[in-house]
Amino acid sequence: AQTVTQSQPEMSVQEAETVTLSCTYDTSESDYYLFWYKQPPSRQMILVIRQEAYKQQNATENRFSVNFQKAAKSFSLKISDSQLGDAAMYFCAYRSGNTGNQFYFGTGTSLTVIP
Amino acid sequence: GAVVSQHPSWVICKSGTSVKIECRSLDFQATTMFWYRQFPKQSLMLMATSNEGSKATYEQGVEKDKFLINHASLTLSTLTVTSAHPEDSSFYICSARGGTIPYEQYFGPGTRLTVT
Numbered sequence: 159a160q161t162v163t164q165s166q167p168e169m170s171v172q173e174a175e176t177v178t179l180s181c182t183y184d185t186s187e188s189d190y191y192l193f194w195y196k197q198p199p200s201r202q203m204i205l206v207i208r209q210e211a212y213k214q215q216n217a218t219e220n221r222f223s224v225n226f227q228k229a230a231k232s233f234s235l236k237i238s239d240s241q242l243g244d245a246a247m248y249f250c251a252y253r254s255g256n257t258g259n260q261f262y263f264g265t266g267t268s269l270t271v272i273p
Numbered sequence: 274g275a276v277v278s279q280h281p282s283w284v285i286c287k288s289g290t291s292v293k294i295e296c297r298s299l300d301f302q303a304t305t306m307f308w309y310r311q312f313p314k315q316s317l318m319l320m321a322t323s324n325e326g327s328k329a330t331y332e333q334g335v336e337k338d339k340f341l342i343n344h345a346s347l348t349l350s351t352l353t354v355t356s357a358h359p360e361d362s363s364f365y366i367c368s369a370r371g372g373t374i375p376y377e378q379y380f381g382p383g384t385r386l387t388v389t
Contacts, residue, residue, distance in 0.1 A: 191376050201311075201364060203380035249316060253378075259305050259370055261378060263316045 160185045162252050164264035171240045172272050177237045178225075179267045181250030190235045192226065197266075198246040206248070209233065211255070223265030237269075245271045274373035276300055279381035286357055294352045294384045296367030301368035302347035307378065308314055308340075311364045323350055347371075357388045 161184045171177035183192070194206040209217045209226050216224050221241075225234045237244055250264040276299040286292045288377060305324050309317040321337075323329040331337045339361075341353040343380035350369075354361055364385050368378040 195380075201385075203317075203366065203368075205377070208377065247330075251290075253376060255376065259307070259322065259376045259378075260319060261307075261317075261368075265316045267313075268314075 159185075160190075160252050160254070160262045162250050162262050162264040162269050164250055165191040165266045167265070168268045168270070169193075170272055171237070171244075173240055175240055175241060176238045177269065179193055179237075179269070181233045181235070181246050181261075181264055183231050183233065183250075183252050185231065185252065185254075187254055187256060191253045192224075192254070193222070193251040193261075194222070194233075194235045195249045195251060195263075196244075196246045201231075203214060203249075207235065224253060235259065240271050242271050242273060245269055275377075276305075277367065277369050277379045277381040279367055281384060282382060283385045284342045286386070289356055291353055292354045292386060294325040294354075294365055294367075294386075296350045296352070296369070296381050298348045298369045298371065298379070301369075301372045301379075303350070303371040304347065306344055306350040306369075307368045308342060308350075308352050309366040309368070310368060311362075311383075314316055317366060319359055320352075337376055338379070353374055354386065355384070360389045362388045372379050 169191045190211045192209045221238045246264045252262045281296045308320045321329045321331045329342035344350040366383045367381045
């Protein structure tokens with residue numbers, strides 16, 4: 159089974175500053191998808207950004223961008239101009255492009271935004 | 274688009290009783306639905322995968338006789354926790370596949386189950 163590792167259980171950032179959350183994964187597949195989800199206190203899972211492994215260009219969604227290093231199996235999330243509303247748990251997730259539908263989630267990073 | 278709802282959002286039941294949680298895809302047909310369990314400050318743990326019209330596939334360690342999953346239509350899946358015990362208290366999240374992006378899952382808002 160694929161594994162997803164988030165080595166930072168907690169992170170904090172000053173409002174308006176930039177923070178990077180780390181994620182690494184282990185797979186032997188070449189076709190897969192990677193995701194970052196945000197889970198605020200409401201517990202609703204919110205998709206932040208997605209990356210198809212076959213795309214070399216890093217995905218970007220407004221203040222959120224990723225650094226996808228396929229050879230290193232690394233998928234970090236950068237949040238620019240951090241806002242108070244960014245405070246949440248962030249989960250990195252992997253989905254195979256070939257076998258099954260299952261998502262594999264990391265253990266999460268709790269992000270605190272300091273005003 | 275691609276909205277998933279869950280009902281109820283919070284349920285309290287007595288030990289030994291059964292409780293049913295509904296998961297609905299509101300604006301798309303969900304060919305596959307997933308049920309997750311999440312303990313406080315932990316990640317999501319996949320319990321089972323269900324395809325419309327067929328039996329659910331349970332993950333290792335999940336009791337299929339205790340967590341009954343029914344996916345009778347393309348828009349509805351239900352999770353029934355039978356003979357609930359306090360250790361079943363958790364947050365249950367469903368997700369659905371079948372929206373405009375085929376490889377993506379759309380998550381419901383979750384159901385908090387408390388067994389007293």
